[in-house]
Amino acid sequence: MNAILLLMGLLVLSYLGSFLVGGRTVRGAGLPSGVEYVALGFVLGPQALDLVGGDMLASFEPVVQVALGWLAFSVGLDFGFAGDKRVRVGSLVLATFGALLTGAAVAAAVWFTLRRLHLGLATKEQILLAGGLGAACSETTRHAVRWVVERYDARGPLADRLNEIAHADDLLPLLAIAVLFAFEPTRHVAVKMPLRDWPAITVGLGLLLGAGAALLVRSDLRLEDTWAVLFGVALIAIGATARLSLSTLTAAFFVGLAVSVLSRHGRELRAMVAPTERPVLLPALLLAGAHLDFQASPKLAWIAAAAIGARLVAKIVLGWVLALTSKPARKAGGLVGLSLMSSGALAMSIGLVFALRFPGAVGDTVLVVAALSATVGEFVGPVRLRRALEDAGEIERTAATTPAAPRATA
């Protein structure tokens, strides 16, 4: 397959993706994590049919970086908002706690597994692998709750709370990868500075560029110029951070966050950018799938089991904490936390940037485990969420067996 054919394929996928958000809700069309596109990418990729070869994947790396950066920008723009509503402080705290708990649990489990497996990795590589998996496994995809809620027409405080948590847990994993990227020496950078400064520079750069963009869109720009400013600033953030070997995802996320917070047109900007997310996401997931290499590590199964197991446990614990603060969550039972098992776009993005930044055992293992975690989450998350909402009385039991009739876009 040549590059133009691949590009056309990606554009077609993007076209299909845009249809998924165009007319109706995401409900019923694809899985919330989009893991089926990862699987398709794997089948087409060098490890299976080899229709998309390694050289071609390398030539598409810049496109992937930009796509992932744009997704992070979109996540930043939407951070702390569930639909049009601002996420409550309680949900924000819970989401941050959940991400910290899950990330720490996964990182610790992987760290101890690596110590026992004696894989011959250097300490720095072990830190990168454990930290990377912690970051990739800590989030809950924003689409998961919405997918179930809209599919079964759920209404109620538990659905709202879970939706808000899913929309507010992206900050910590993105900060974590900014820190982890600082571990790898930035070979080409002439300026040398302490490790702790690089994450601060990543965040600062994102915030500064975002503030600049917010100032620009503050004036009465033409619509086309607004797009030019958003694209322009996002691409500058992605390129500048990539050139400095910093985390493009983190910088782009903070650009989006700063624009969202500082611009008086935040709502309109979110409405503008949101429809671009799915069309960018699907090709990125496909390319992520093509990058999957199940030979990444001889003990991959153990590492994956440790990461996914720790994630399950952490989510259950998060559910208990949630139950302490919320009566509907108590009604939903002790496994309510498993409702937040779905991971997707951000997890795969983190996996893929790790695979690109740390090619070899570390990066490839993070990507593969992120994909496996998303797959397991797909089997557990939506099912448990539906059950929890039924138990909380927010879905009619009869409705649970049959998806609700189509409803207009939220």
Next chain:
Amino acid sequence: MSGAAAAARKGVGTHFIHGLLLVGFGALLFYVTRTVPEMHGGLWTITAIGFLLLAGTLLSELLAPLKLPHLTGYLLAGIASGPYVLRLVDEQTVKSLSPVNTLALSLIALAGGAELDLAAMRKSARSLGWAMLVQCVLVLVVITGVFLAARPIIPFARTLTIGPLIGVALLWGALAVTRSPSATLGILSQTRAVGPLATYTLSFVMASDVVVVTLVAAVLGCVRPLIDPAASFALDSFVTLGHELFGSVALGTTLGLVIAAYLRLVNRQMLVVLLVLGFGFSTVLDYLQFDALLTFMVAGFIVRNMSKQGHKFVQYIEQTGTVVYVVFFATAGADLDIPLLRALWPVALLMAGSRAVITWAGSRLAGRIANDPPVLRQWGWTGLVSQAGLAIGLAVLVAREFPAFGTAFRALAIATIAVNEMIGPVLFKLALDRNGETKRTESPSFASMRPPPMEG
């Protein structure tokens, strides 16, 4: 509201902030490129797109109070960022931006074709016909004469004997006949001008593409025996030309009908469709050796005149095209060889100046013969001064076909085109402003937001 009025409304404070931010973004990239000088490749190309997009947009806003066209701002942003000034975008990156140019040219041609109204063209057929004839003949003949007369100050022409000199002069004359559809569309897209001057210029420039392609093939066939005594006059090039023209028209017609059907039946995700056309279809045309500009122009023309989808189509292209135009012209600015222009500017200025004068004279003459309205007689020439990609393409072709003097010929051509590229859009915008054709409502502001392009 005109761009200048909108700019005035924004106030000095806003412009000051925009200026500061532009300097800030530039300083950041300057620092990054100096701190990490090695990075090349796709990602920096995409970053360059981002910066050119932003810098072009901001600079065009900053220049709006001077009533300069946005296009000039885009070009200046490109020149400033390019390899000869700040080096934020290096030569390799500029070269790797060629896919964006392909996309931009396809959109420009589609938009150009879709703006051509058959009924309006029929009404002005007499005027267009005379203008085309007079402009082509007069510019070809007079500019050939100017080149011959200027021989002593043109370095590579001094050594030529009379036969090859006439051949090269004819090639230069043919090059002078080319116009710039992209600059015309760029100005019209920004100003949304409506009126006889806008319609006339657009029709002329788009139709001249076909004439120029034919004329160049004829001139190339004729001058070859003059330049290379071993070569003989051959009709082969006309066979190839016929294949190219008819193939392009046929494929363009088919494509236009398909687009019209799509707009009628599906009418969604035009951004992705335009991207597929710009990248994928252009590759197919390249493989078939058809003229992409002509194919897309015919497709746009068919959508406009053979279906009811024309206005919708133009709207879609305007939504996505503006962003692409910024990058296209900023890249053109970054690609300008400033040292070359500095070395050749006296000759380039003479050539560009004489071309502008003869274009003016031709416009007056054709206007008198065709009994054009005063606005066309007085201002019709202003839209015909710009030159850009088409002329550069021709210069590259000459350089390839005639290696003995081709490189020097191309250098002078590029310097002259640079002058025309800078002056032409300013003249055309001035003429449109003077004649009140830019008074139509401006494009929607952010406050009156429409659905984003991806939704469309």
